[in-house]
Amino acid sequence: MSAPAVEITGLVKRYGSTTAVDGLDLRMARGRLLALLGPNGAGKTTTVEICEGFRKPDSGSVRVLGLDPVRESAALRPKIGVMPQGGGAYPGVRAEEMLRLVAACAANPLDPAWLLDILGLGTARRTPFKRLSGGQQQRLSLACALIGRPELVFLDEPTAGMDPQARRLVWDLLGALRADGVSVLLTTHLMEEAEALADDVVIIDGGKIIAEGSPSDLTAEGTDGQLRFKARSRLNTDLLAAALPEGYLVRESAPGAYRVEGRVDPQVVSTVTAWCAQQGVLAEELHVGKRDLEEVFLELTGRELRT
Structure with a gap:
């Protein structure tokens, strides 16, 4: 438990002649909610996918919960939850079936029926994923990320497509996760969301960190x-x-x-x-x-x- 939730040193990732991440250093303490912000193409998704173990860095050091996400992926994956922006569920599978499938891969999962109710999906449990609204698909993806009781959750645009009521529900849930000691790293284009939820904000552009600090520190500077x-x-x-x-x-x-x-x-x-x-x-x-x-x-x- 002494290791940070995420520790990145000198991370570099290139795609051909394009450098997506350029010597990035980042440290995220446990039990914190960190918002990773940046314009399109800034390197956010690449950085997160490397932390999740889905991509290999070209150089640099990455440790997630003290583990190498590539070489020690088998030990790391039970400890993390991942919510991709694209949903990630099979189009024809029903909501509860999808969540129970993910729960079956966890050693000590949450109760799927309870989690569906908490996220306002109780009445949609038998609805195929492709027939869910965009906001409902996002909430089901969030449920899949949380069902295994992770120590660290990666959330990519977690409230995209949600109406205000659903967004507030998710905000409350993320606040409860943080209170329980779960570490949360999210990317979002909603500045209001980052300002309301984050303990720490990191802004990257061109694959480099250009600002970091608490929301209050960043908004008070130079005013x-x-x-x-x-x-x-x-x-x-x-x-x-x-x-x-x-x-x-x-x-x-x-x-x-x-x-x-x-x-x-x-x-x-x-x-x-x-x-x-x-x-x-x-x-x-x-x-x-x-x-x-x-x-x-x-x-x-x-x-x-x-x-």
């Missing part, structure tokens, strides 16, 4: 002298800047999301809210010295669309 608020999109930021003392900058960082840069005091806050009232809009979600994780992500990785 002195900033006021943020939300309102109707496409307000005239030049007019707002003119209403403020000289030297203040105002910009719309995303549609409907505004940033005022300069020394923030009560008078500045009053000026901003009064100006918005003059425009007939309400300034909402005012924050002083606080970014959200999505803005941090975009500042670090750029705003251009990745192919």
Whole structure:
């Protein structure tokens, strides 16, 4: 139990002339929930698949629960759960049949019927996988990852395609897993999800780590002298800047999301809210010295669309 959940040193993986992972170092303590973030093609999936033992690294050291995921895969696999983004179930198999098949491979599985009920799939237990909704397929894949009571769970986009109720249910379940000491490594494109769930966040791009820390550390860094608020999109930021003392900058960082840069005091806050009232809009979600994780992500990785 003294070994970290995941420990990666100098990991390199290439596909022909493309370097997917470029000297990556990562350490994940046990009992933590780590969110691995990055744009498409950043190296997230390759890194996770190497940790799961599905791919071999070209160089570097990878230890999962103290074991080499390739050479010691037989010892590691009973200790981990894997939820791939693509579902992973046979199209024609019924939900409960699939879960019981996976449970039969575990030494001490959870009760399949109980787990189906917990994940809101009790009424769909006899439904073939291909007839489940996208969110139901995701929940069944999550059940398959958890049925064997793993010490460490790898989740790839665990709430993709889920409605808000199902997403909150999964969030609660992941919180319960962490409270029970289970380590969770998830990839997600939902910054709200990472900010709400993660103990630690690692952002990678170009196969390298470009930022890491707790969500609060990442969102607080470099925010002195900033006021943020939300309102109707496409307000005239030049007019707002003119209403403020000289030297203040105002910009719309995303549609409907505004940033005022300069020394923030009560008078500045009053000026901003009064100006918005003059425009007939309400300034909402005012924050002083606080970014959200999505803005941090975009500042670090750029705003251009990745192919």
